[in-house]
Amino acid sequence: MVTGNLFLVQLYIWDDEMDSPIYSDLPSNLQAADRFRHRTIKHLEKYLGSETPKDIYPNKFYNNQERENEPLRPELERAIASFDSAGEALAPVLSKGERELFYRELISSIALTRSEQRTEQCGNAPTIEEYIAIRTWTSAVKPVSALSEYMHEIQLGDIVRSDPDVKAIFEENAILVYLANDMFSLRRELTFPFYCNAVAVLYHKHQNLQTAVDGVYSLIRESFQRFEEAAKRLFDRYPEKRDILEMFIDGARVMVTGNITWSKKIRRYKLGIEKFDGTTSITI
Incomplete structure (x- = not known):
């Protein structure tokens, strides 16, 4: 909308x-x-x-x-x-x-x-746990998620809206968005430099870029698993609201894939890549 x-x-x-x-x-x-x-x-x-x-x-x-x-x-x-x-x-x-x-x-x-x-x-690098605890809020994904009902013209209702698994969808959706974004934005953010990036935080710990990138990828996979488990519990708990829950959950998924698409194309990250077709490597 x-x-x-x-x-x-x-x-x-x-x-x-x-x-x-x-x-x-x-x-x-x-x-x-x-x-x-x-x-x-x-x-x-x-x-x-x-x-x-x-x-x-x-x-x-x-x-x-x-x-x-x-x-x-x-x-x-x-x-x-x-x-x-x-x-x-x-x-x-x-x-x-x-x-x-x-x-x-x-x-x-x-x-x-x-x-x-x-x-x-x-000037002190946070642990990855400290980073996630702060960044899950400051990424501002959760207030955007809070508009999901409005944007999809649905009503979850107060009971479903306050369900712990709806809150888990918000939480994991934020994690998935900003961790994927951290991969693409690293070059720009290291210009300053900032620790406000999961790759930078893990690089500070391991002193190896590939290990840091692999660590972020593992965090993404774990978050995705928690997201899907929360979605399944919601479908099982509220079968009468399956249709609107599917819209709500699919909307969260699209936020993640949409942000990845945006991150690939936005000029501010200076990736300099015209086409992501599986044959391109990016040097950070």
């Missing part, structure tokens, strides 16, 4: 301000980035919620940021305001359960970028 596409555009605009030194100085300035996160969340409240969940965005930190007084920077405010079109379109049409889920997933993604930024600034 057009609104879903608008939201994806907003995510890229916002993310480039937050973590790309090419476009912004926020990656090297934690306090300025905190204020940017705070203003973003306050802006999103207007569309999606009356109050930010304090278990996601701590009360003390939240109030401290509210007292900050700094000159506004037009480029940052434009990045925040880029959400307006999607927010105005989504807020009236999402059910209460959909809106609450989308809001929590989105706020969680924004809040956890702070942990990711602190990891980068400390």
Whole structure:
């Protein structure tokens, strides 16, 4: 749907301000980035919620940021305001359960970028477990997944939507998307360099690129297995909702394959490959 596409555009605009030194100085300035996160969340409240969940965005930190007084920077405010079109379109049409889920997933993604930024600034490579725990949120795949019902014009209902295996589909879908993306984006990200990449994290541990790539591939296979097991349990548990569950789960699969297709073609990763036909090798 057009609104879903608008939201994806907003995510890229916002993310480039937050973590790309090419476009912004926020990656090297934690306090300025905190204020940017705070203003973003306050802006999103207007569309999606009356109050930010304090278990996601701590009360003390939240109030401290509210007292900050700094000159506004037009480029940052434009990045925040880029959400307006999607927010105005989504807020009236999402059910209460959909809106609450989308809001929590989105706020969680924004809040956890702070942990990711602190990891980068400390200069110490995380373990792969620490990386996955943070990146599963900051990849922003989960808030996109939270719009799946809206985009497919289906209703899972509150009981199915809160089922642990639906949450597992969200979780594994995020892992599959960002791990595959990490393979393609490694060259670009090492330009900075960042540890915000599973291949880089495993290379730091093993000091061997092939071992690192093989490790990421193993993580992808394990995640795929968990995804399919969760899908089977959902089909078994809710046979009366098989049709809409198939749309929901197939939509998650398409997010993964679509992201791989996008990663192959996008110029920002500088792969320089016109055709992926099984005969091409990529030197990272």
